[in-house]
Amino acid sequence: MMRKMYLLLVIVLFAGCSYFVSWDDVSKPFIGDPLSSLAKFKSWEKPDSIETLPDGQKEYKYHLKKLDPSCVHYWIVNQEGIITGYRYTGYCRPIG
Secondary structure (H helix, E strand, O other): OHHHHHHHHHHHHHHHHHOEOOHHHHHHHHOOOEHHHHHHOHHHOOOOEEEEOOOOOEEEEEEOOOOOOOOEEEEEEOOOOEEEEEEEEOOOOOEO
C-alpha cells in the first residue's frame, strides 16, 4: 500500500511540474504579428508606458501584477506596428 502511495505522489509531482510553461513559450509566437493582435487579451489592452528606442522602434511596457507583482513584460514594436521582440523582468511564469 505504501509503495502505491509513493508512486501516486511521484506521478502527481511530475504532472504538476509539466503544467507550467515558460514565458518564452507564451511570447515567441507573437513575434511577427501586429501589436493590435494582442488587444483581444485583457492583460495587453493598455500599456503602462511606451518608450521610443534609439533605433526608432517602440517598447510597450506592461506590469502584469495579477501574474506576479514583480512581472513586467515589454513588447518591442517596429514603425509598422509589428512585434519584433520582447523582454521581461521579474517572475513571469504563466500556467497553462
